[in-house]
Amino acid sequence: MKIFIKNMVCNRCIMAVEQLFKSEGLEINDINLGMVDTIEQLTNEQLNSIDAKLSDIGFELIDDKKSQIIDKIKTTVIELVHHTDGQLKTNLSDYLAEKLNYDYHYLSNIYSEVEGTTIEKFYIAQRIEKVKELLVYDELTLSEIAFKLHYSSVAHLSSQFKKVTGLTPSYFKNIRTEKRKPLDKV
Structure with missing residues (x-):
C-alpha cells in the first residue's frame, strides 16, 4: 500500500x-x-x-490527489537540486513531465492553483538554498559554485541570488546571519 x-x-x-x-x-x-x-x-x-x-x-x-501531485513535484525538484548533480539534460518542464508521467501544463496549473506560486520559482528557491549551503561551507569559490550548480555564469547566479535574498552572494558569505531554511520551509 x-x-x-x-x-x-x-x-x-x-x-x-x-x-x-x-x-x-x-x-x-x-x-x-x-x-x-x-x-x-x-x-x-x-x-x-x-x-x-x-x-x-x-x-x-x-490523502487527496492534488496534494500528492504537488508533493511529488516538490520531492522531484528537491532530489534534483540537493541529491543529484542537478544537471538537466532537458528543460525543467520536460524533466518533471517525464518523471511524474503528467503533462507539464497540468502539473503547472495544479501547483500554481494550490501553492500560489510557480514551479519555476520553487526550483529557483531550492537552487538558492543550495547556493547558501555551499557559501556557508566556505569550501568553494563563487565560480566553482556557479559551475557546480550549472549556472550559465557567476553573474547569472549573483543576479538570481540577489533577486531572491536581497543580498549579494559575497555579502551573504561575509555576514552569514541569514540562516538557511529547512527544505520543507522553502
Whole structure:
C-alpha cells in the first residue's frame, strides 16, 4: 500500500518515518522521499494512528490527489537540486513531465492553483538554498559554485541570488546571519 507523506524531504526524514513504521510493527516494502510502500494493506485505524504519530514529528499523510501531485513535484525538484548533480539534460518542464508521467501544463496549473506560486520559482528557491549551503561551507569559490550548480555564469547566479535574498552572494558569505531554511520551509 502506497502512503504519501508531506514534508518528507531528506534522508533523515526517511529514517524518522521508517523508524516510526517499524515501531508500529509495520513492514515496509519501499521508502523514498514523500512515499512509503507497506507490504500489507493498512486499516483506517492504523492509518489514523500513523497520521497522529507523523504529525508529532512534523509530517502528515496526504490523502487527496492534488496534494500528492504537488508533493511529488516538490520531492522531484528537491532530489534534483540537493541529491543529484542537478544537471538537466532537458528543460525543467520536460524533466518533471517525464518523471511524474503528467503533462507539464497540468502539473503547472495544479501547483500554481494550490501553492500560489510557480514551479519555476520553487526550483529557483531550492537552487538558492543550495547556493547558501555551499557559501556557508566556505569550501568553494563563487565560480566553482556557479559551475557546480550549472549556472550559465557567476553573474547569472549573483543576479538570481540577489533577486531572491536581497543580498549579494559575497555579502551573504561575509555576514552569514541569514540562516538557511529547512527544505520543507522553502
